[in-house]
Amino acid sequence: MKGLVVCLIAALLRLMAGDGTCADMKTSHFRVVSTAKTPSPEAIASDLEPTWRTFEELFGVDPPAVEVVISVTAGGGSSADAGTESAAGGASHRIAWTIAEGEPLDGQRFSDLSHEIAHIYFLEYMHEGGLHQPNAWLHEAVACHHEKEPSRRNRAQWIRDRLGERIPLATLFTMRNPVKESPMVELTVQLHEKLARGEISVDELNRQVSAYASSHADELSRHGIQNMTYYAESVSLFEFLLETEGKAFIREMCRALARGTSMDAIVRQRKAYPNGPSELEEAWAKWVRTHA
Structure with missing residues (x-):
């Protein structure tokens, strides 16, 4: 029971990132900007590619490019802050995400990140937005x-x-x-x-x-x-x-x-x-x- 409460709190709290140097990695599908030393932006972008590929194969469309802004927190809590931007030549979608330094790519934090990116893809696919969507289960x-x-x-x-x-x-x-x-x-x-x-x-x-x-x-x-x-x-x-x-x-x-x-x-x-x-x-x- 306690674990469920802890997970809920971790999903809701937005913690301030510590000072650090940002590194940047851009591919055709993702731009990753991160203050973390490990994993690297290159590793994160590569790890996210299966998310793009799964959606593309399932729905037969090219999902939009997404900018992922990674911040490091001492507590390692993760939270999502997704939005849409219209910067010329840049990704039209952005998601801010927090991790602990050295967060494993095969762990729950990055699984949750794939989950949230899929939300971005599917909202665009269905031409929907806002807090509550019809057919929320889907x-x-x-x-x-x-x-x-x-x-x-x-x-x-x-x-x-x-x-x-x-x-x-x-x-x-x-x-x-x-x-x-x-x-x-x-x-x-x-x-x-x-x-x-x-x-x-x-x-x-x-x-x-x-x-x-x-x-x-x-x-x-x-x-x-x-x-x-x-x-x-x-x-x-x-x-x-x-x-x-x-x-x-x-x-x-x-x-x-x-x-x-x-x-x-x-x-x-x-x-x-x-x-x-x-x-x-x-x-x-x-x-x-x-x-x-």
């Missing part, structure tokens, strides 16, 4: 699909172990991302707005978020378990559809959703699931039980 499913293999294995094991606690697909297809509904997230967003206006310091922001986390530890733990199930179920269903229906269906599903067609209608149009999401859920659950 956005998280695509992002989780781009994580490193250990993380994906952990999510697959999570949903196998908690299949009886799954979210009904009819609900999953229409619900908002529960993480973004969290009071913790709302508090963090509000504090960052105050920070941007110069009303509070970074230390005060961190103090208030930490105080909230300490006083709501049990609640955050319960919600953390529910959130993990939401993410694991979303990516599991996505990978089931990818395996059984294929890339062409995934692309058409996305186009239909972008046109405003509901997942219920999309599912019922498939010969295998004329009775809708409940029939799909039964087939997916059977796949989860037998899929190693």
